Amino acid sequence: MKNGYNQMSNLNEIIKPYIQIEGGLMPALHAIQEDKGYISKDAISELAKCFNYSKAEVLDVLTYYDDFTLEPHGMNTVRICRAEACQSLKSKELTDDLVSHFDIQLDETTSDSKITLKEVFCLGNCALGPSVMINETVIGEANKDKVIQFLKEIE
Amino acid sequence: MKIYIPNETTSNSVGANHFNTIISNLEGIENIELVRNGSWGAFWLEPFIEVERDGNRIGTCYKDIDLSHLRTIEDFLGDFDSREPFDISEIDFIKKQKRIVFSRIGLGDPLDINLYRENGGFESLKKALSLESQTVIDKVKESGLTGRGGAAFPTGIKMQTVHDQNSPIKYLACNADEGDGGTFSDRLIMESDPFALIEGMAIAAYAVGASKGYLYLRSEYPLAKRFLTSAIDIANKNNLLGSSILSSNFDFEIDLRIGAGSYVCGEETAMMESIEGRRGLVRSKPPLPAINGLFNKPTLINNVVTLATIPPLLNGSLSDFSGMGSGKSIGTMPFQLCGNILQSGLVETGFDISIGEMIEIFGKETKSGKPIHAVQIGGPLGLYLSSEMMSTKLTVESLQSIKGSVGHGGIVIFDDSVEMSEQAKFAMEFCSKESCGKCTPCRIGSIRGVEIIERLQKDKSSQEDIGLLHDLCQTMEATSLCAMGGMTPNPIYSIINNFPGELTKE
Numbered sequence: 045m046k047n048g049y050n051q052m053s054n055l056n057e058i059i060k061p062y063i064q065i066e067g068g069l070m071p072a073l074h075a076i077q078e079d080k081g082y083i084s085k086d087a088i089s090e091l092a093k094c095f096n097y098s099k100a101e102v103l104d105v106l107t108y109y110d111d112f113t114l115e116p117h118g119m120n121t122v123r124i125c126r127a128e129a130c131q132s133l134k135s136k137e138l139t140d141d142l143v144s145h146f147d148i149q150l151d152e153t154t155s156d157s158k159i160t161l162k163e164v165f166c167l168g169n170c171a172l173g174p175s176v177m178i179n180e181t182v183i184g185e186a187n188k189d190k191v192i193q194f195l196k197e198i199e
Numbered sequence: 200m201k202i203y204i205p206n207e208t209t210s211n212s213v214g215a216n217h218f219n220t221i222i223s224n225l226e227g228i229e230n231i232e233l234v235r236n237g238s239w240g241a242f243w244l245e246p247f248i249e250v251e252r253d254g255n256r257i258g259t260c261y262k263d264i265d266l267s268h269l270r271t272i273e274d275f276l277g278d279f280d281s282r283e284p285f286d287i288s289e290i291d292f293i294k295k296q297k298r299i300v301f302s303r304i305g306l307g308d309p310l311d312i313n314l315y316r317e318n319g320g321f322e323s324l325k326k327a328l329s330l331e332s333q334t335v336i337d338k339v340k341e342s343g344l345t346g347r348g349g350a351a352f353p354t355g356i357k358m359q360t361v362h363d364q365n366s367p368i369k370y371l372a373c374n375a376d377e378g379d380g381g382t383f384s385d386r387l388i389m390e391s392d393p394f395a396l397i398e399g400m401a402i403a404a405y406a407v408g409a410s411k412g413y414l415y416l417r418s419e420y421p422l423a424k425r426f427l428t429s430a431i432d433i434a435n436k437n438n439l440l441g442s443s444i445l446s447s448n449f450d451f452e453i454d455l456r457i458g459a460g461s462y463v464c465g466e467e468t469a470m471m472e473s474i475e476g477r478r479g480l481v482r483s484k485p486p487l488p489a490i491n492g493l494f495n496k497p498t499l500i501n502n503v504v505t506l507a508t509i510p511p512l513l514n515g516s517l518s519d520f521s522g523m524g525s526g527k528s529i530g531t532m533p534f535q536l537c538g539n540i541l542q543s544g545l546v547e548t549g550f551d552i553s554i555g556e557m558i559e560i561f562g563k564e565t566k567s568g569k570p571i572h573a574v575q576i577g578g579p580l581g582l583y584l585s586s587e588m589m590s591t592k593l594t595v596e597s598l599q600s601i602k603g604s605v606g607h608g609g610i611v612i613f614d615d616s617v618e619m620s621e622q623a624k625f626a627m628e629f630c631s632k633e634s635c636g637k638c639t640p641c642r643i644g645s646i647r648g649v650e651i652i653e654r655l656q657k658d659k660s661s662q663e664d665i666g667l668l669h670d671l672c673q674t675m676e677a678t679s680l681c682a683m684g685g686m687t688p689n690p691i692y693s694i695i696n697n698f699p700g701e702l703t704k705e
Contacts, residue, residue: 066494067456069476074418074457095476108478108635110460111418127380128575131625132538132613133566165462165579165629167419168383169209170535170611171242171543180421184212 053079055090063094069105073112081116118153118160120195122146123177126163129170133185138174139163141188159195202275203249203258205305206235207390208422209383213262215246222248227272237391239305240545241292242537249287250279257284292542295560297523299516299531300508301384301547304391310429312437315394321439323510327402328447335406335513336362342512342521343529347384348374348465348502349578349606349682351527351595354509357499360489361407364497371404371412372474372493374502376458376465378417379578381609384533385503387545389416389423392507393430394439397453399506401444402513404451407499412451415470417458427455462633466681467500469635480635481681502607504533523549528594528605538575538611539565550605555589557610569614573622573698577606579629580686582693583622602689619701623694624652630687640675641684647671648691652702659704668703 058075062068069091076087083106092099106112124139143149146159153160169175172184176191178198183190204219205211223233238245249258259282269275287293287305307314315321327335340355361369373396377385388396400412416424431453434440442450461479463469468482471493492498508530512520520530528550537543540562554574558564565571573583576593582603584591591597595605613622627648634641651668655661672688679685694702 065454067474067476070456070459070473074459105476105478108461109458112459128579128622128625129381129538129609129611131622132611132617164419164460165633166378166380166382167208168377168386169212170381170383170537170609172209172213172245173538175212177419182208182212184209 055087056094059090059094069095069097069102073106073109077112082113084114118157120158120179120198121160121162122191122195123162123164123167124150125165125167125169125173125175125177127166127170129166130173130175133173135174138176138186138188142176142191145188145192200230201232201234201251201256203234203236203251203256203307205238205245205247206309206422207238208386208420209242210238210245210247211422213245218246218248218261218266221266221269222275225272225275226270231272234308236307237304237309238387239287239293240301240387240391241287241290241542242544243542244287247287248279250276250284257286259284292544292546292561296547297519297531297549298547299511299520300395300504301387301392301533301545302511303395304387304545309391309393309426310433312394312433315392319514320394320510321398321445323513324398324401324405324439325445326513327405328445328449332362332406332408335402338512338517339406339509342517343524344505344508344512344520345527345529345595346501347504347508347532347607349379349604351605353527354501354505357489357501358403358407360487361409361497361499364490366497368411368496369407369409370493370496370498371400371407371409372467372470372488372498372500373400373412373414373506374465374467374470374500375414375416375420375423376470377420377503377607378462378465379580379607379609381537381575381611382535382578382607383537384535384545384608386420386423387533388503388507389420390426393426394434395507395510396427396503397430397434397440399509400453401440401451402509403499403501403506405449407497409499410450410452412453413474413493414453414455415458415464415474416455417465418460424455424457431455461635462629463635463681463683466683468681470500471498478635480637481683483680524551524594526594526596528596532593532605532608534593534608534610536562536610536612539567539614540612541566550594551592553590553592554584554610557593558589558612562612565612565614567614567616569616571612572615572617573613573619575611575613575622575690576609577604578609579626580604580682580689581606581609583619583690583697584693585697588697602692604686604689619694619698620652620656623691623702624649624656626687626690627652630683634683638679638681638684640671641679641687644671644675644684645687648675648687652691655703659700659702665703665705 062072176186244260344354345351464479469479473479630645
């Protein structure tokens with residue numbers, strides 16, 4: 045599944061279902077991240093207004109969490125697991141392979157905006173590592189070829 | 200005739216979805232019942248495809264097999280029969296386990312509520328609702344169940360504390376932020392037997408008097424999210440959640456909340472902060488969450504496996520469960536055997552088993568075929584044990600006596616290509632990335648820790664750096680609010696002590 049983001053939907057409409065629920069800021073942030081692909085300055089203002097927070101308070105919460113970003117990711121996010129079970133099956137070498145193949149570092153996006161590389165600590169796929177998650181699909185016993193093949197298939 | 204193809208993260212990660220697409224497009228499929236079942240937890244056999252004919256169910260591993268040339272179901276069955284399929288419940292890996300909590304995984308469609316009922320599902324909830332809440336708590340106390348999330352606190356006592364609070368509003372919070380590297384037991388319950396968790400939550404909520412439950416799931420588990428969303432919906436429609444559950448006067452709803460990529464949010468107080476919509480900063484205790492928790496109300500917090508263990512205790516498995524083990528190590532524990540190991544997967548068994556036995560009986564040997572060099576037990580904050588320590592028992596007490604912990608039951612195997620100094624450095628690096636930042640020794644100490652270990656990698660005998668590392672570890676241990684900073688030194692100490700000369704030469 046590619047990240048097909050919607051630039052037209054109204055921020056207020058996205059946030060509305062969460063205003064009245066307890067602790068609604070987190071699900072509201074998730075909803076915006078999912079819809080827009082990032083949390084824009086406009087989104088921060090709208091969240092602050094809807095939840096009666098200052099903009100600084102909203103920024104304070106969202107920057108704590110890895111899943112929320114202030115800028116859009118590439119079209120596909122490739123997360124390489126770096127936790128212990130995957131380390132024991134050479135996730136470091138896999139990371140090096142992918143970093144050199146895409147010619148970007150972790151947390152960077154390719155110049156054509158197609159791929160963002162990230163690290164992740166455990167996908168719960170520890171029995172068949174090393175593991176890579178591409179968008180929401182986990183690849184077990186991963187290697188460079190499997191990752192490239194999968195990206196080709198979803199293009 | 201039925202064909203079973205698992206729909207579960209690990210099975211899908213090696214092709215189960217792909218085989219489902221192929222098989223569901225074969226000629227003649229309309230006469231076959233195609234079931235997407237859960238995984239049996241024998242992950243080394245995934246994708247494990249089964250065929251049931253005349254009540255006889257057998258299966259085989261389809262890893263790295265190309266089926267794109269098949270045209271008809273007969274083609275598939277011919278191929279299947281040529282691969283010497285077998286009954287998975289007859290292999291040692293499954294047969295030698297003691298499955299009480301994971302008794303249903305793999306059987307069928309995890310969202311088939313009738314199948315769940317046919318296998319004892321919701322009998323415990325029905326029974327609990329006919330009992331006084333105190334009687335339910337007494338049964339949990341009597342069982343000897345301790346928390347399976349990592350701290351091994353007696354579950355019944357925690358329930359009693361919440362029960363005894365005089366508050367009109369109480370909450371249940373299920374911690375499904377299974378963040379330890381090398382663990383997947385919570386995920387497997389949520390994906391392959393989600394009603395077991397829902398039933399456990401409903402019983403626990405009834406026992407303590409909570410009418411709302413939050414289920415805090417990590418975002419790294421998108422398939423578990425899909426299963427839970429559907430299972431909660433189905434339970435609501437079947438009067439197993441919602442108001443007047445099973446025509447009683449008990450109301451209970453479950454609100455699924457998704458984490459956002461923070462390890463510390465698996466710590467119970469940070470989890471509450473996150474549910475309340477703030478940064479996942481750890482709170483200082485007291486007050487205990489059981490007295491003053493979510494939204495300042497008494498809150499019962501348990502992890503997924505702990506809650507899923509409650510239904511079997513009320514449904515005939517109590518004596519089986521409590522008959523095993525002693526002290527804090529009573530009942531079964533789902534160990535997760537993974538990393539560089541041939542037969543990886545979920546092993547539910549009593550605690551009274553050594554690491555050596557665990558490997559000999561279940562895991563066999565490393566996947567690489569090389570000798571085992573190290574085994575990490577209990578997640579990123581757990582100890583590394585050397586190949587000479589294989590007789591160490593996996594009980595809570597045995598690991599506590601060497602300053603370790605069973606934690607969430609993760610067992611990660613490393614062969615002799617592992618660099619232990621790199622593992623020590625990773626412990627500090629992980630802490631520096633995942634620290635919530637509240638306690639300085641954890642936030643900054645971990646960064647200094649990475650630097651000291653990098654220097655030691657160049658000169659193992661530097662007395663100055665060895666002294667500094669010990670000082671730093673002691674400070675982190677003594678002055679961090681939660682286990683993140685407080686237990687990060689554990690793997691490092693264990694590398695210094697159990698692997699002499701590999702990080703430091705004193």
